[in-house]
Amino acid sequence: MSEQEKGPGGMSRRDFLKLLGAAGTSVAFAPFVPWGKFMPNPSSVTLARVPVILPDGTQANLNTFPVNHAEVITYPETADEVLNEEAFRKWQFIRLPEKFGGARKDTSSFRGYSMICLHLWCLWKYWPDEGRMRGECPCHGSMYDVMTGTAFLGPASLQAPPSNTLPNLDFEADSDGFMFISPPTWGVNSNGVVGYGRFA
Amino acid sequence: MAASLDRRNGFLEFIYWIWNELDRTIFTAIKFSFPARFVSPFGFLGMLTFIMFITLGVTGALLMFYYEPIMTRSWDSVAFINNDVPFGFHIRNLHYHGSNAMVMLAILHMYYQYFSGRYKIRNEVLWVTGVILGTVTILEAFTGYDIIFSERAELAISIAASLTNSIPIAGPMIRELAFGAGFHDFVLRFYAQHVFILPIVMLGLMAVHFPRFLVFDVPMVMAICGAMCLAGGVFPVDLGFKFEPTVPPGITVPEWYLTALYAFLRTQYDKFLTGVLWPALFIGVLLLTPFLDRYKKFSWKDRPWMTAFGITGISQILVTTYWGFYIPPDTTIPLVERLVIDPINLYLVMILLVPLSFGFTLMMIHLAKEAERKAKLAKANGPKKVSEIKLSIKWTNWLLVALLAFQVFLNIAAFNAFLSGMNNVNLWITGVILITFAGFFHLYRYAMSQSKNIPKPPKIPTTKLLESAQKPLSKTDQTKLPEEKLPQGQVVENVTPEIKTNTAELDLDKDPNLGMSDLKKP
Numbered sequence: 001m002s003e004q005e006k007g008p009g010g011m012s013r014r015d016f017l018k019l020l021g022a023a024g025t026s027v028a029f030a031p032f033v034p035w036g037k038f039m040p041n042p043s044s045v046t047l048a049r050v051p052v053i054l055p056d057g058t059q060a061n062l063n064t065f066p067v068n069h070a071e072v073i074t075y076p077e078t079a080d081e082v083l084n085e086e087a088f089r090k091w092q093f094i095r096l097p098e099k100f101g102g103a104r105k106d107t108s109s110f111r112g113y114s115m116i117c118l119h120l121w122c123l124w125k126y127w128p129d130e131g132r133m134r135g136e137c138p139c140h141g142s143m144y145d146v147m148t149g150t151a152f153l154g155p156a157s158l159q160a161p162p163s164n165t166l167p168n169l170d171f172e173a174d175s176d177g178f179m180f181i182s183p184p185t186w187g188v189n190s191n192g193v194v195g196y197g198r199f200a
Numbered sequence: 201m202a203a204s205l206d207r208r209n210g211f212l213e214f215i216y217w218i219w220n221e222l223d224r225t226i227f228t229a230i231k232f233s234f235p236a237r238f239v240s241p242f243g244f245l246g247m248l249t250f251i252m253f254i255t256l257g258v259t260g261a262l263l264m265f266y267y268e269p270i271m272t273r274s275w276d277s278v279a280f281i282n283n284d285v286p287f288g289f290h291i292r293n294l295h296y297h298g299s300n301a302m303v304m305l306a307i308l309h310m311y312y313q314y315f316s317g318r319y320k321i322r323n324e325v326l327w328v329t330g331v332i333l334g335t336v337t338i339l340e341a342f343t344g345y346d347i348i349f350s351e352r353a354e355l356a357i358s359i360a361a362s363l364t365n366s367i368p369i370a371g372p373m374i375r376e377l378a379f380g381a382g383f384h385d386f387v388l389r390f391y392a393q394h395v396f397i398l399p400i401v402m403l404g405l406m407a408v409h410f411p412r413f414l415v416f417d418v419p420m421v422m423a424i425c426g427a428m429c430l431a432g433g434v435f436p437v438d439l440g441f442k443f444e445p446t447v448p449p450g451i452t453v454p455e456w457y458l459t460a461l462y463a464f465l466r467t468q469y470d471k472f473l474t475g476v477l478w479p480a481l482f483i484g485v486l487l488l489t490p491f492l493d494r495y496k497k498f499s500w501k502d503r504p505w506m507t508a509f510g511i512t513g514i515s516q517i518l519v520t521t522y523w524g525f526y527i528p529p530d531t532t533i534p535l536v537e538r539l540v541i542d543p544i545n546l547y548l549v550m551i552l553l554v555p556l557s558f559g560f561t562l563m564m565i566h567l568a569k570e571a572e573r574k575a576k577l578a579k580a581n582g583p584k585k586v587s588e589i590k591l592s593i594k595w596t597n598w599l600l601v602a603l604l605a606f607q608v609f610l611n612i613a614a615f616n617a618f619l620s621g622m623n624n625v626n627l628w629i630t631g632v633i634l635i636t637f638a639g640f641f642h643l644y645r646y647a648m649s650q651s652k653n654i655p656k657p658p659k660i661p662t663t664k665l666l667e668s669a670q671k672p673l674s675k676t677d678q679t680k681l682p683e684e685k686l687p688q689g690q691v692v693e694n695v696t697p698e699i700k701t702n703t704a705e706l707d708l709d710k711d712p713n714l715g716m717s718d719l720k721k722p
Contacts, residue, residue, distance in 0.1 A: 036377065039376075039377040039378070040376045040377055040380070040381065041376075041380045041381050041382075041385050081272075082270060082271060082272045082273075082384065083384055085271060085272050085384075086271065086382045086383055086384050087382070087383050088381060088382035088383065089382070119362070120355065120358050120359050120362050121358030121359075121361065121362055122355070122358070138535070139355070139539075140468070140535075140536055140539055140540075141534065141535060141536030141539075154536060155468045158468065158470075159470075159471070163365075163366075193372060194381075194382075195361070195362070195365065196365055196372045
């Protein structure tokens, strides 16, 4: 032991070989460990084009859905009714009031915004009353522009982008007027991140 | 009494064997003392916090038998525990009030150490781990009341998660990694953190945090547990309203240890600043305290700056804790205006509290020093003014009997209350039982220490002589025959002729006191 040769760094040959062994082992196994992949929940990322199903079980139709009216829809819907209760899967399906062009018989008169308020995640909803016609959060009074989904009053409006604009869904309609949700891309530069926001 | 204890049966022998074998374990490194007289509870608040931790572990484990960490079922399972499971009400209340007691005791423990300067004598590691432990304790309590998933819990979860979101750049990623993506994940993951991850972290920190000298004061432990039951009986924890995603939750405030933070959040300044940076600053300053304190002395009177800082912190915490709770009751003004705290107002008060606290501290130090000086003068000149309660043995005995009788009555009353379904009355009486037991134990301890003062009977010289002559004999006997080791009592019997020792005298020499029994003693 005592006559072991010391390398230039003051390290013995045996220690150097041990270190090499340890480093080699970790390098050999590193590619097989999907670092951190375990932590995020993968169940919320399977996305498809699905019909807009209203709370009464029917599919939304742009010919019959009333102007200046909102319903709660679930997206992405799963076979698990517990997961369907999830507030993060709740969206406000809104037909704009007439003064914002809600009378048009196409998808441009519809909006879908995540119900999770960007301030502290209460569930806001759309108020169709005259003089309101905006999304209002019951907790701290954040108010959302129904045209863009951007907060214009209250604490959510004070947050820096992207946290001042609600994530949205895009809709398509077939020739009969039945409506579908286009597969969204979760990201701040596209449809947004639920509970975080979107660049308007 | 002494005779019956001397005879060891097999089971007792086994217990003593275990006790002795503990010599090989880490526990002997800890000096574990049961004080023989009243000692100030400030000295062992940490131990009381630990007792609460154990209580919470036991009650929490029992709650796990029924609790379901599923978004749509957790509230119902807690309601089931509370309303239908026998003793579920008790266990849930003990768990809830135990958590409050633990946070409170931890805070008191910290401030006692702060003002008495205990963190100085190479106790920096104890202090730093203690501050981290305190933070984790609050996180533990926070995750605990969140997983009921009532309306209030939902708001608390969303505040926690959105505060994590507000961290620049990495925030949303940290939130998704740590809490998942939705309330279903949050409940499940908060549960995992509450019942396993955070307690394990706490145990690890405790292994570092435990000092070598521990005080286990039975009456005070009993009194604290009793107070917990009393609190559960008088203020039973409610269930709140079940959270429904389509029904927006009403106005709620968090638990008392978070309302201070909530007051800052309610100013509606930037979330990251008010909700993350301010508390981080507070915890950071606490962590650095031993390294900032350059005074050579320990007492708060000799460290005016540190004391003033501490008092400022406490006053700001008290004010914001109340402010966070307070929501103007006038329902005619809009909700937002009722909730929002004017930031200029709040921060102005915070700043104003600084000179006020400094002035208060200087005044207190001045008064305390003056009182000290006067006391010294009085000690030198005046008569000795020390009053104490002295109970004769007779009265002590009668009091012990009376307390025992009272306990019997309380037990019957508690049982009666339980039979009639009055759970909170039962819990309350259980608290009284524990506190009565604390008094009983203290009186017993007092009586034992009083019995030490009984004058000894005159010694009989012959006994001592024979005893000393006998000792080397038995020792050589043992070294001679190591293989056929007989129980010591038998060896003595064989070697020496019958000697009646004066048992009364020996008992007195042995010190019948309960106090200062280390694990090393057999």
